[in-house]
Amino acid sequence: MSSRAPSQPPQLPGYEFEKLLGSGGFADVFLYRQFRPQRRVAIKVLLSSVLDDTVRRQFDAEANVMATMSTHPSIVTIHTADASSDHRPFIVMEYCPRPNYGVRFRKERITVAEALRVGVQIAGAVETAHRAGILHRDIKPANILVTEYNRPALTDFGISIVAGQSSDLEDSQGMSIPWSPPEFFADPPRADVRSDVFSLAATVYSLLAGHTPFERVGQRNTASDLIHRITSEPLRPLNRPDVPAELNRVLSIAMAKDPAGRYDTALAFGRSLQQVEMALSLPVTQMDVLDDRGAPAVPAADDDELDSHTRIRKVATVDPETGGAASGGPRRLDPYAGVAPALGSPAPEGYGSPASAAAGPEESTMLRPAGTALSTMSGASPAPAGPAAVAAPELADVRRTPAWPFVTLAAVLVILLGVGATLAVRHYFVDKPGPIETSEINVPEPPAEPPPPPVDPQIVVVVAGELGGETGRARVEWGLPEGIEEDQHFLVEWVDLPENYEDFQVPHEVHGRSSVTLEIPPGQTELCVQVRTVDPSGPSSDPQQACIDGG
Template sequence: MNQRRPPAPPPQLPGFTHLELLGSGGFADVYLYEQELPRRRVAVKVLLAERISASAAQFTAEANVMAMLSTHPAIVTIYQAGVSSDGRPYLVMEYCPRPNLQVRYRREPFSVAETLRVGIQVAAAVETAHRAGVLHRDIKPANILVTEYNRPALTDFGIASTSQSSTETAGMSIPWSPPEVFAHDARGALPQSGPRTDVYQLGATIYTLLAGRSPFELPGQRNGSAELIERIERMPLPAIDRADVPASLDSALARAMAKDPADRYPSAVAFARALQKVQIELAHSVTPIDILDDRPLDAAPEDDDGGLTRVRGVTSIAQIDTVTRASATTAKVPAAPPAPADDDATVARGPRVVQPIDDATILRAPARPASAPTAGPEAQARPRRWPAIVAASVIGVAAIGIGAAAIQGVVAPQPEPTETSDVIAQDPTGGDTVPLVAEGRGVIQGDEAVFTWTNPDPQGGDSYGWQRVDLDARESELEEIAEPTVTLPVDGEDRVCIDVSLVRADRRVSPQPTRICTPPS
């Protein structure tokens, strides 16, 4: 949006009260209105009167595309569309009050954590559009708004098209466009766009958030359209001059923005998974991938990942990695949609989370001898929960003790060597009691809840078992960490609580968990 021309007067819309101008562009003005029923603030995009004859069909197509896709949590919601009394078409949309990503990155570059989160969420929106047969074709920071819950929302599908009919590039923004859109074949025709065109633009957008400038904009040099096109077509992707950007993220961006479309990620979801791997490498919370798929349930995903992605309507796909099984100190995928330390992805209209069930949810001993047998398939398929684990362990140990006492006078065989237990349990036979964690504290920092505590008797190999206390009584997974701190998204709750227990290296645990809560808001 810009202010290069005076805005048109806002139309009179029944049931809406005009409040202020939000912005103006080449084809439309956007105003803030208050809707009377239901009462809420909305953004209304109004087509300019002089553009009606040339752009009305495109405007209608935008309304239909966004309405089809706007149930996705990272796409701006369309409430209604119509024609005002003075003949101008309009769209009534979700009002996103926070500055869009273009405004944000021009103030200062994004952190790596927030960039990865935003990139994965927008990639999921793009993948959802592609699976519905729609190419966006103008992905850039200015077209990613931010909701009041601080979640990105892709908008402006004004030049979107079906993947079968995309042969024009009018309206595409040069700084984030791939090289093929500037090429013509021998007949002078523009090349066909495809999903990999959107993948390039998404990569260029993520690059921009990190670098604080578009990918081929060179500080101190001419950055006009001709210079940018020349660099986009021939110049290697400049490195991002930031020490905190890992090589794996540089590589992911370089592949997404490869000159040859065939060298790019084949889909937006493949790019999103690459970003998830960077999150795991950096020990960040892993952002779910929300995908809408209208294909039959028995149809396999186009880019199969060995069952790690489950697509059923709108679902949250949590990344699974063997790293989470190998070490208790590695970040695990939480049961609720996570967020990095400086932001949150909580949205009231977000989808449910589908958590794959496997033995990654079971707390493991720090190490298992190479010769030790592993659990069978049936045992791995059953989820184990904290209360059941502790109760079963205590009852089992007691039963073994009674049985041994009963036969001690008859048979006294030599004891067999025992294996390291996978189960955390308090020793009921008089061993040293594991103390409770102390000095628990929970605070709300923005959209996140941060919990800390202390170990009153630190010993080698200590860790902590914790789980979120869900006030709605939904089941929460037990997780194990090495450091005495946890950061969680608030998820719209007035108060957030967790239960924490100290776990010794021999898998003994505090007799009961310590509950730590944030102060009520």
């Protein structure tokens, strides 16, 4: 959410304004009711203050890109695009009434089954965009909306680019740092399809963790901190008992620091998530991919269990086990073993003695009749089978007494004698050691005392709003409490606001001062603000409130 006040909704013929849905850096999204055909739609309107031609071109390009791919079931549908009477461009989109995943992952525990389902379905949408030559570059939970039918839908292609331009990025304007791959912060920044794979995996990670992948609870999480961790620190495994090791491995591969170590395509990442679903005995989620490249079809693998769960036009899917059509050929080595070791993988070919590795299926076991010379077995022609050849081995088995029972009995006796002798020596000849002095380690420290609360906050200056379409401003002042430390700061925020006022509920951090100026939420008869002291280690003081009459 943006901290600025929302713009005035435009008057659009054939539409009736209902409420504000959200605000971004360059646009607001409003809910309108369309008269013909009658339905509720979300309309994204560019701010009138945006004069940058680049931003306006990106806005138009977003409409064109989403309209091209909006027939995909996991991409938000675009109905039309135009400009309002005050020359503000707008896009009319499908209205997704359910809370988006940017809201949900912070407030509720999302199940593994739902996170896998969302990951597979959005992977199909991202793969479709890539095959159309488009990189999204801003995949994150807030850009995954939820339709009325509880289906995730990818939106906000505002900073998407053509894949051919991915090596010539001018800046990272509009990108969301917590879900961005390391190459976005290189000099110069780079992007390709594997960058979107990283961001999609980071989104799935966030849904399961309840926080962004490189956010550290109880520690400082500034933009520079996150960039440092993204580029240099390893990804921590998800610490949830219901998250299997297979899923942690898939996310580690998809979020490898080096793009060469990741899945090559969003399709491959979605296939890996489907395999995790199969391992957990969950229903395998359908993945839809549209391919307009006209590539010749390759015969599909008959024994690929995931083919029936992936619909691709003009492209045959590959065997998830071998990487190619299932033809009974040799199994290739795991290409991601250097990034994340495979779980329960069999020993590689050639493991063991050279002779056993060279032996074929028929040569691994040879049945030799008794009395036959070794030179005969090594010849070109086997010995003829007959009654004598069958009876000889049976006679040999009767005459030969197996030795393994005697060897086993001898080994057990040796072990018993050794254990008995050891116990006797320790009991009669070795003094019992005294108690070992130990020191406590990893003892949790007692929780830190909360800092002192701010003193007597007041709203001392109020500038009336509604002049020139601007909101009013209020200056909040408070006294510094005794004993406040240099590294402690204050958080100031409006409280008890109704829905759709999220823009005004963003806490404001105040360092080294005891006052701040806030924009007044419009249309409220009574307003209250709260101030609290915050310590960098985590605890905060009780909030202190001050109220004004906004009527």
